[in-house]
Structure formats: C-alpha cells, structure tokens
Amino acid sequence: MIALSLQNLDIFYGETQITHNINVEIKEGESFALVGESGSGKSTVLKAIAGLAPEWSGSISAFGQPRSHNIDQQFAKHCQMVFQDPYGSLHPRKTVDATLSEPLAIHGVSNQNGRVEDILVAVGLDRKFRFRYPHQLSGGQRQRVAIARALMLEPKLLLLDEPTSALDVSVQAEILNLLKRLRREQNLTFLMVTHNLPVVSFLCDRLAVMRHGRIVEIADVAELKRGALKEPYSRELMDISSAHAG
Amino acid sequence: MSLLEIENLRVTFPTPKGNIDVVRGISFNLDRERLGIVGESGSGKSMTGRAILKLIRAPGRVSADTFRFDGIDLRNQSEKAMRSIRGARISMVMQDPKFSLNPVMTVGEQIAEALQTHKRLPRREIRNRVHTMLEAVRIADPERVATLYPHEISGGMGQRVMIAMMLIPEPDLLIADEPTSALDVSVQAQVLDIIDEQVKRKGMGLIFISHDLNLVSSYCDRILVMNSGTIVEECNAGDLRNATHPYTRGLIAAIPQLNETRDELPVLDRSTWVAK
Amino acid sequence: MANVRSWLIDDSPSSRLQARLGRAYRISGALSRNPLAAIGAVIILILILTAIFAPWIATHDPLKQDLTQRLLRPSGINWMGTDELGRDIWSRVVYGARITLVIVVLVAVLAAPAGLVIGAVAGYFGGWIDRILMGITDIFLSMPKLILALALVAALGPGIENAIIAIAITSWPGYARIARAETLTFKNSEFIAAIRLQGASSLRVILGHVLPLCTSSMIVRVTLDMAGIILTAAGLGFIGLGAQPPLPEWGAMIARGRSFILDQWWVATMPGFAIIIVSLGFCFLGDGLRDVLDPKSGEQR
Numbered sequence: 001m002i003a004l005s006l007q008n009l010d011i012f013y014g015e016t017q018i019t020h021n022i023n024v025e026i027k028e029g030e031s032f033a034l035v036g037e038s039g040s041g042k043s044t045v046l047k048a049i050a051g052l053a054p055e056w057s058g059s060i061s062a063f064g065q066p067r068s069h070n071i072d073q074q075f076a077k078h079c080q081m082v083f084q085d086p087y088g089s090l091h092p093r094k095t096v097d098a099t100l101s102e103p104l105a106i107h108g109v110s111n112q113n114g115r116v117e118d119i120l121v122a123v124g125l126d127r128k129f130r131f132r133y134p135h136q137l138s139g140g141q142r143q144r145v146a147i148a149r150a151l152m153l154e155p156k157l158l159l160l161d162e163p164t165s166a167l168d169v170s171v172q173a174e175i176l177n178l179l180k181r182l183r184r185e186q187n188l189t190f191l192m193v194t195h196n197l198p199v200v201s202f203l204c205d206r207l208a209v210m211r212h213g214r215i216v217e218i219a220d221v222a223e224l225k226r227g228a229l230k231e232p233y234s235r236e237l238m239d240i241s242s243a244h245a246g
Numbered sequence: 247m248s249l250l251e252i253e254n255l256r257v258t259f260p261t262p263k264g265n266i267d268v269v270r271g272i273s274f275n276l277d278r279e280r281l282g283i284v285g286e287s288g289s290g291k292s293m294t295g296r297a298i299l300k301l302i303r304a305p306g307r308v309s310a311d312t313f314r315f316d317g318i319d320l321r322n323q324s325e326k327a328m329r330s331i332r333g334a335r336i337s338m339v340m341q342d343p344k345f346s347l348n349p350v351m352t353v354g355e356q357i358a359e360a361l362q363t364h365k366r367l368p369r370r371e372i373r374n375r376v377h378t379m380l381e382a383v384r385i386a387d388p389e390r391v392a393t394l395y396p397h398e399i400s401g402g403m404g405q406r407v408m409i410a411m412m413l414i415p416e417p418d419l420l421i422a423d424e425p426t427s428a429l430d431v432s433v434q435a436q437v438l439d440i441i442d443e444q445v446k447r448k449g450m451g452l453i454f455i456s457h458d459l460n461l462v463s464s465y466c467d468r469i470l471v472m473n474s475g476t477i478v479e480e481c482n483a484g485d486l487r488n489a490t491h492p493y494t495r496g497l498i499a500a501i502p503q504l505n506e507t508r509d510e511l512p513v514l515d516r517s518t519w520v521a522k
Numbered sequence: 523m524a525n526v527r528s529w530l531i532d533d534s535p536s537s538r539l540q541a542r543l544g545r546a547y548r549i550s551g552a553l554s555r556n557p558l559a560a561i562g563a564v565i566i567l568i569l570i571l572t573a574i575f576a577p578w579i580a581t582h583d584p585l586k587q588d589l590t591q592r593l594l595r596p597s598g599i600n601w602m603g604t605d606e607l608g609r610d611i612w613s614r615v616v617y618g619a620r621i622t623l624v625i626v627v628l629v630a631v632l633a634a635p636a637g638l639v640i641g642a643v644a645g646y647f648g649g650w651i652d653r654i655l656m657g658i659t660d661i662f663l664s665m666p667k668l669i670l671a672l673a674l675v676a677a678l679g680p681g682i683e684n685a686i687i688a689i690a691i692t693s694w695p696g697y698a699r700i701a702r703a704e705t706l707t708f709k710n711s712e713f714i715a716a717i718r719l720q721g722a723s724s725l726r727v728i729l730g731h732v733l734p735l736c737t738s739s740m741i742v743r744v745t746l747d748m749a750g751i752i753l754t755a756a757g758l759g760f761i762g763l764g765a766q767p768p769l770p771e772w773g774a775m776i777a778r779g780r781s782f783i784l785d786q787w788w789v790a791t792m793p794g795f796a797i798i799i800v801s802l803g804f805c806f807l808g809d810g811l812r813d814v815l816d817p818k819s820g821e822q823r
C-alpha cells in the first residue's frame with residue numbers, strides 16, 4: 001500500500017513558488033529521505049504535508065485518502081511530525097506529562113495515564129522525567145519527548161524534520177537508534193528531511209535529492225552506499241560528505 | 247617560546263549551589279599552527295576560546311598558573327590593554343554571521359572600521375585594503391559587495407565577510423568558534439578553505455573550536471578533545487583514528503558513515519570515565 | 523520541614539501536584555531573595571489582613587460622628603486624629619483598605635481577562651480580526667484614562683460600582699496590547715505548530731497553550747498597574763465621582779481634608795500616606811515579579 005503520494009506538488013509562500021512539480025510515492029513501512037541544502041524547499045514539502053503550509057496545488061494523499069489544505073483531526077491520527085529544534089518544539093510551561101496527555105485529550109482517548117507510561121518506556125525515558133518541565137531536560141531527552149508526543153496518537157506516518165541536526169553526535173546516535181527501533185516495532189513509515197547523507201545511509205531505504213525546489217534524483221540508499229548516485233549535483237553532495245568523513 | 251602558553255586554566259561560575267568549574271585546569275601550548283578543540287555541548291570548548299580573549303562575563307572568573315600570549319602575561323592585563331590585543335593580535339570568528347554583523351552598516355564600512363580601530367591610514371589606502379581583503383576571502387566583485395548591507399548577502403558570504411573583518415588587522419592568532427555550523431555543507435568547505443589559506447599564508451596560529459570531529463581532523467594539525475571541562479585526549483590530526491581514550495573512541499564510533507552497515511550505532515557509556 | 527522542602531525542590535516530581543507546588547516554591551523562594559519584592563509583598567499582605575480584620579484593628583466606628591471631637595490632633599485615643607465630623611481617621615483608613623482592595627481586585631478580575639483574551643485572539647488569528655480588535659483597542663488607548671473614566675462615571679452616575687466599571691473599561695486596552703505582542707512571538711513557534719498538528723481547535727490552542735504563556739507578563743503588568751488603579755480610584759473619589767460619603771474611601775477622605783490642610787494637616791495627610799504606601803507596595807512587588815517570572819530573564823536558568 002502507498003503510505004504517501006505527492007503528485008505535481010507546487011507550494012507557494014504568497015507570490016513566491018517554493019517547489020516545482022514534486023512527485024514522490026512512499027510505500028507503507030518505507031523510510032524515505034528528502035535531501036538538500038537550505039533553500040532547496042525540502043522542509044517546505046514536509047510542512048505542506050503536515051498542513052503548516054496551506055498554499056499548494058497538485059495533490060497530497062496519505063493511505064489512499066487525499067489531504068485537504070487545512071489541518072484536520074482525521075489526518076492528525078495518521079500522520080505526525082517531529083521538529084528539528086528540541087528546545088523550540090516543547091511548550092516551556094508544560095510538564096512532559098501534560099505535553100504527552102494533550103493529544104489524547106484532544107482526541108478523547110481514554111486511559112491517558114497508562115498510555116503516557118507506556119510511551120515513556122517506548123522512547124527510553126525514565127519515569128522520573130514524567131513531571132519535569134522542558135528546561136529540566138537535556139537536548140536528547142527533549143527530543144525523546146518530542147518523538148513520544150508524535151507517537152501518542154499511534155500514527156502510521158512520521159514526518160521527521162532534521163530530527164538530530166541540533167544534537168551532539170553521541171546523542172544523535174541514541175536518537176537514530178531509537179527511531180530505527182520504533183520504526184521496526186510499530187511498523188512506521190518515515191519521511192525524513194535532512195542534509196546529512198550518513199544519517200540517510202543509516203536510517204533510510206530511499207532518498208530524493210532536492211535543489212532549487214525541484215527533485216533532482218530519486219535513488220535507493222544502496223546506490224548512495226555504493227557511491228553510485230547519477231546526477232552531478234547528488235554526486236557533489238556525496239563528495240562533500242565523504243571528504244568530511246576523511 | 248610558544249605563541250600561546252596556558253597552564254592550569256580554570257573558568258569558574260558561582261551558582262547558588264556553589265562554584266562550578268566549566269573549564270577545569272587545562273594546559274596546552276600553541277605555536278603558529280592549527281589547533282583543533284573538539285567536544286560536545288557543555289564540554290567547555292567555547293569557554294576556553296572566550297577565556298583566551300578574557301571575554302568571560304562576570305560573575306564568571308578565569309584563573310591560570312601560566313597564561314601568556316606572545317610573551318604577554320594575559321592574567322594581569324587591564325580591560326583597556328585587552329581591547330588593544332583583541333582584534334589586533336587575537337581575533338575571533340563566531341558561529342552565526344547574522345548575529346555578529348551590524349545590520350545598519352555596510353559590509354565595507356564594517357571591515358574598514360575593524361582596520362581603523364587599530365591603525366591610522368589614509369582613506370584611499372583603507373579602501374584598497376578592504377577590497378584586497380574581500381578578494382582574499384574569494385568575493386568576486388568586492389567593489390559591489392562592500393556597499394551591501396548584511397541582510398543583502400547570503401550566510402556563506404556573511405561568514406566570509408566576518409573572516410575578512412577579523413583578518414584585516416593581521417592578527418597573530420585566530421580563534422574560530424564553530425565558524426561553519428550555521429552554513430550549508432557545500433559552503434562550509436569553501437569557508438574553511440579560505441580560513442586555512444589565510445592562516446597558512448600569514449603564518450598565524452589558529453584555534454578551531456568545533457563539535458565535528460571529522461571537520462576538525464581534516465583542517466587542523468593537532469587536536470585536543472575536551473569533555474566536561476578537561477582535555478581527555480591530545481593527538482596529531484592524522485592519528486585521531488588511533489585515539490586511546492574511551493570518550494574519543496566512542497565519539498568516533500557514534501558518527502554514522504556514508505556507507506553505513508551497522509544496524510545500531512554504538513552509544514557512549516559515560517560511566518566508564520566520568521567515575522572520577 | 524526539611525522533608526517538605528526536599529519534596530518541593532525534587533528534580534523528579536512524581537505527580538502533577540508536586541510539579542506545580544515545586545514551581546510555586548521556586549518562584550516564591552526567588553521572590554523572597556529580592557528585598558524590594560519582599561517589602562512589596564509584606565505591604566500587600568498587611569493590606570489584605572487589615573481589610574479582613576478591620577473590625578478588630580479599628581479603634582472606633584468609622585462612621586460614627588461626634589461633633590464634640592472635631593478635628594482633634596493625633597493622640598493616644600485617636601491615633602491619626604479626627605476629621606471635621608469627629609470621626610476617627612485611623613479607623614476610617616483601616617476600613618478604607620477594604621474599599622481599596624475591592625476596587626483593585628474587581629478591576630483586575632474584569633479588565634485583565636478581557637484584555638488577555640482580546641489580545642490573544644487578535645494576535646493568533648491575525649488578518650482582519652486583528653485589525654478590527656486592535657482598531658477598537660487603539661481608540662480606547664488614544665483617550666486619556668482619567669477623562670474617559672470621568673465621562674463614563676458622569677454618564678453612569680457617581681458611585682463606587684460605576685467607578686470600578688469605568689476603571690476596568692479604561693484599563694483593558696493596555697492588557698490587550700501586551701497579550702497580542704506576546705502571542706505574536708509564540709504564534710509561529712514549533713510547539714504551537716506541534717499542538718495544531720495534533721488536531722487541536724483554535725480555541726484549545728489559545729486557551730490551553732497561548733494564554734498560559736501570556737499570564738506571567740500579564741501578572742507583572744497588572745501588579746504594576748494596581749498603583750495606577752488605586753490612584754485613579756482615589757482621583758475619582760477626590761472629585762466626588764467615586765465612593766460616596768460616608769464611605770471611608772481614601773481619595774474622598776483627602777478631598778474632605780483639603781479645606782483644613784493648613785491648620786489640620788493630618789486630615790488629608792493620613793489617607794494620603796495610605797495611598798502612597800500601598801501604591802509603592804504594588805510597584806515593588808510588580809518589579810520583583812517581573813524579575814522572577816519574566817520568561818526571557820530568569821527562572822529557566
């Protein structure tokens with residue numbers, strides 16, 4: 001089954017057209033990466049899917065159902081997002097418990113207490129963190145809370161916006177392991193936006209390289225690992241990454 | 247004599263629960279070479295950089311047994327004396343050009359000001375030097391760029407302007423604190439190449455502070471790895487792969503590779519060395 | 523005691539209640555370390571206690587006239603002297619605390635929530651809703667407070683209830699402005715985006731997530747404004763449009779004492795002191811609260 005399908009997606013901010021003719025199909029259970037530099041439009045695609053960039057034409061459909069331009073509760077159950085900055089994505093005046101219970105309250109789900117406890121275990125957070133405020137947590141712990149929040153409604157599709165780029169490498173490793181495990185355990189579909197090709201290599205199955213609002217190339221991660229991307233721009237990105245990896 | 251000699255450097259901040267050392271007695275020497283300081287957030291690497299310029303704000307305190315730059319004992323320099331050292335002898339490039347450039351001055355004026363603060367020169371000479379400097383940081387049409395305001399240039403260009411500003415007084419030591427973390431990878435390499443080229447040509451010392459092990463090892467001669475305020479490892483850049491300290495080894499192992507085959511990334515077990 | 527304290531400052535609270543109490547404890551702790559704020563808090567506390575226990579604190583009946591005892595100097599019997607109708611000024615000041623407190627609390631209860639909601643709605647939705655609401659706000663802001671209050675009281679008729687309504691109507695626009703400014707800074711943050719993505723309605727986002735962030739700056743502002751409210755109420759009382767005689771309202775008391783200010787200075791001065799001290803108390807407390815509550819400058823660290 002197709003988890004997410006983008007057809008001829010053109011996204012606008014007012015007069016400016018950000019993306020041109022984006023076509024992507026992601027299978028259920030797949031982990032797909034959108035790769036590119038800042039200004040390539042990769043994050044905008046994610047926002048449009050989530051409903052935070054409502055000006056677009058073309059079509060977005062998740063699990064066979066076309067998506068409206070606004071945020072709706074039905075879609076929220078299928079699809080959730082994890083943001084880049086763990087310091088900005090948690091409400092500063094809400095405890096971990098309040099942050100995690102809120103989605104359940106919105107959708108009228110019962111047994112909130114038990115579900116919050118379960119999810120803390122799933123994302124590897126000790127119970128003692130449950131009633132802390134965000135400023136009492138480290139960056140890695142905050143990102144675990146953000147991931148837990150996204151999983152509260154048991155979505156099938158997770159949108160990841162550079163989920164580890166604000167973290168230290170040792171913490172990045174923990175979060176990447178966590179994402180990989182959660183995907184396996186809960187049969188999640190990932191759409192991840194990143195500029196970091198090694199992270200793609202670790203976590204993803206396929207990738208699309210974006211530049212100036214267009215998709216330059218779609219390839220299997222196996223090709224990335226072999227260094228066999230075809231387009232010159234993709235190869236350029238790859239060369240920079242491998243030069244750094246020394 | 248080394249350019250910079252530091253022995254037992256401490257940076258201390260008082261808190262309600264007692265004093266906290268963010269840098270805990272580190273020692274190192276620097277010649278006219280490229281030294282990398284690597285560490286994660288909270289390791290004290292940035293505080294070390296700021297301490298060298300005596301830019302630690304009160305109530306923070308800096309102390310050291312030896313703290314000499316080019317023979318000058320920095321410990322007993324007044325704030326006024328430090329101002330003539332900062333910029334002229336030791337410069338610092340910060341992380342994000344957006345916050346370090348003055349938004350209401352043109353790029354050219356800012357670079358010129360950096361020069362004028364320390365040297366008196368005729369106007370024409372200043373103009374020429376600014377343009378030469380902009381060319382040196384690989385800005386193609388310096389005449390035009392000099393007249394632009396910071397919001398009119400890209401992040402990569404902004405960082406090159408910052409570098410031009412910092413290098414125009416021809417300092418002996420450049421401290422670069424995460425100079426490229428706010429930039430795209432393709433621009434990163436270019437900016438680092440420029441720093442590298444200038445440092446080599448002018449025979450300056452460079453302290454390159456970063457969280458990125460790979461980046462530091464490819465642009466520096468020598469590397470210090472810091473963890474919770476202490477130096478845990480010191481080695482030549484080429485020998486980083488043979489690092490011995492468990493923290494360094496753990497950090498290297500935690501970085502995903504382009505041709506990643508591991509199913510799980512190894513996670514740092516901090517208990518092995520924090521125990522002391 | 524030590525147990526209660528360690529329970530309160532526990533880094534890993536085990537219930538919502540403990541987390542909330544812990545936060546309150548940390549805030550009050552920080553407040554008590556700020557000397558001015560502590561003085562302010564003590565003054566306000568004394569005001570509240572005086573208002574509650576007025577019948578026990580007052581030495582005389584505040585309304586009882588005794589023309590044989592007119593305009594007596596402060597003495598062991600009449601601590602602050604007596605006024606032109608022979609009423610004990612100390613007792614009247616003590617009972618006046620009740621009126622002042624009622625005015626202040628009612629204005630805060632009426633004006634702050636109204637301003638908060640109007641500002642948050644305008645800021646959150648933006649567009650034409652913002653333009654209309656802020657247009658109305660600006661019209662109110664452009665008129666001098668006291669004149670507007672005067673006009674309202676003149677239209678509604680003099681009296682303490684109408685004075686309260688008039689002051690409330692003149693003070694909400696300031697709160698709406700603050701709430702709007704605060705809302706604009708949070709509106710595009712990722713944590714608001716995250717809650718919207720979970721399908722929360724606008725009402726829920728505003729009430730549950732935006733307003734809690736505006737409240738601390740609102741509390742600070744309201745506390746600082748209390749002094750102004752007291753002064754406006756006293757001003758209205760002074761010109762005879764606020765509390766009506768024989769109510770012992772401080773402003774009205776000063777007005778009565780005006781005629782004797784040269785010979786019997788205490789008649790006007792004593793309630794004047796009360797006004798100054800209480801206004802200062804609110805200002806000190808407000809400043810202290812700003813240092814402690816302001817999300818940009820503290821508490822988080």
